[in-house]
Amino acid sequence: MNSEVRSVAIDDEGRSERGSAVVMLARRLVLAKLARIQHGDVTLIEPDGTTHRFGQCDDECKLPVTIHSDDPELFVDIAFGGTVGAGEAYMKGRWRCDDLVALIRLFIRNRDVLTDVDGGWSWLSRPLLAAFHHLRRNTRAGSLRNIAAHYDLGNDLYKLMLDETMAYSCGIFRTPDSTLYEASVEKFDAACRKLQLGPNDRVLEIGCGWGGFALHAVTRYGCHVTATTISRQQYDLARQRIDAAGVSDRVTLLLSDYRDLQGQFDKIVSIEMIEAVGANYLDTYTATCSRLLKPDGAMLLQAITLRDQLYRSALRSVDFIQRYIFPGSFIPSITAILQSFAAQTDMKAVHLEDIGPHYATTLRRWRQGFTGNLSQVRQLGYPDTFIRMWEFYLCYCEGGFLERQLGDVQILFAKPGCRLPVGA
Secondary structure, eight states, rough: HHHHHHHHHHHHHHHHHHHHHHHHHHHHHHHHHHHOOOSSSSEEETSSOOEEEEEEOOOEEEEEEEEEESOOOOHHHHHHHHHHHHHHHHTTSEEEESSSHHHHHHHTTTHHHHHHHHHHGGGGGGHHHHHHHHHEEEEEEHHHHHHHHTTTSSSSHHHHSSSSOOOOOOOOOTTTTTOOOHHHHHHHHHHHHHHOOTTTOOEESOOOOTTTHHHHHHHHHHOOEEEEEEEEHHHHHHHHHHHTTTOOTTEEEEEOOOOOSOOOOEEEEEEEOGSSGGGGHHHHHHHHHHHTTTEEEEEEEEEEEEHHHHHHHHHTTHHHIIISSSTTTTOHHHHHHHHHHHHHHHOOEEEEEEEEEHHHHHHHHHHHHHHHHHHHHHHHHHHHHHHHHHHHHHHHHHHHHTTTTTEEEEEEOOOOOOOOOOOO
C-alpha cells in the first residue's frame, strides 16, 4: 500500500513539474510577444508581484492599461488559445484589467502583435475552433440553434441591459446627452424616413427582435408590418408588446425562417440580422430579399461591417464572439454586401450612411445597464463565468468600434422601378 501511495505521489510530482515547465515556456513565449507592443502602455502584474511594462511609457500615452494576472495558467491559455484563449481566461477569472476597452483598443493598434498572439502554438487550437464553427453553420436547423443560443438567454436579462424599445442594435445619438431610448427611436425613424414609409405601405421586417421597429413604424407612419423572428422568446415578448399597444391588426408577427417567407412587399427592413445568416448564406439572403420585394420596392439594410482589408482573413478564423456569443455568425464587409446584392438581385444601392461611431456609445450604455444591475443578473441565475463573458463581449465590441475596425451602415437598396427620393 505504501509503495502505491509513493507511486501516486511521484506521478503527481512529475505531472506538477511538467505542468510548471509548460507554464514557464508559455510565459516566456507570451512575454516575448507582448514586448513587441509599440503603441500604448501596458503594465502586467503577475500573481507573485512581478511587474512588466510594455509599449510607450511616457506622459503622452493615450491608452495606459494595467493587467493583473491572478493565475499563471493565463500564459498557457494565451499561448495555446490566442485571443480566444485570453477571453476564456477572463471568463475563468484568471486575469483582471483596469480598462478592458482600452486594452482591446491597444491591441487593435498593435495589430502585428495581435496577429502574433494568434500564431505560434495557438494554431493548434484552430482546427477545433473551425470544426465548432462548421457545426454551427446556418442551415434552417442550425439557425434555430444559433439564435436560441444567444437570443433565448432570457428576456429578463435583456430588459436589464436595453432601453424600453428593446432595441438590440446601434442607436443614433443626435447629441451627447441623448438617452439610449432616444437613440433607438432615432435609429428606427431614420430607417422609416429613408424608406418614405406611408399608410399604404406593406412592410416586411426580417429579424424583428422584440418588435421595437414594427411598433414604431405602425404607430408613427400607419403602415402594415409583417415581422419575423426565429427566437421563441423574442416572438413571445413581441406578441405581448404588440397586443398591449393595440396594433395587432397592423402587425403580422411570424415565427419563421427568412428563407420560408412568401409574398411580395412594398418595403423591406432588416436591422442587424444579416450577421446571423453566415457567410455561406449571404447570397441566399440577398436573393430572398429581392424575391420578396415588389418591382418598385425599396429595402433598408442596417448591418455591422468589418473593414474590407480584414474581411477575407476573418472568414478563415473564428474569434471570441463566434465561439461564445453569436455562434454561426459573421461580419460582412461593405464590399461583400454590395457584391452579393449586385450578383443575386436587380437592386441598386442608392444611399449609404455609416453610423458606426454611434455603436461605441450604444455598447457603453448597454454595458452600464448590465454592470449596474449585476445583483439582479445574479438573482436571475447567471453565474460569474457568464457575467465575465458578457462583459468581455461588450468591451471587445466597443473597442472595435472605437478603433473603426467595425462599422455600422444603413444602406438603402432600390428595385429598378423604385423612384423614392433619396435622403433622410
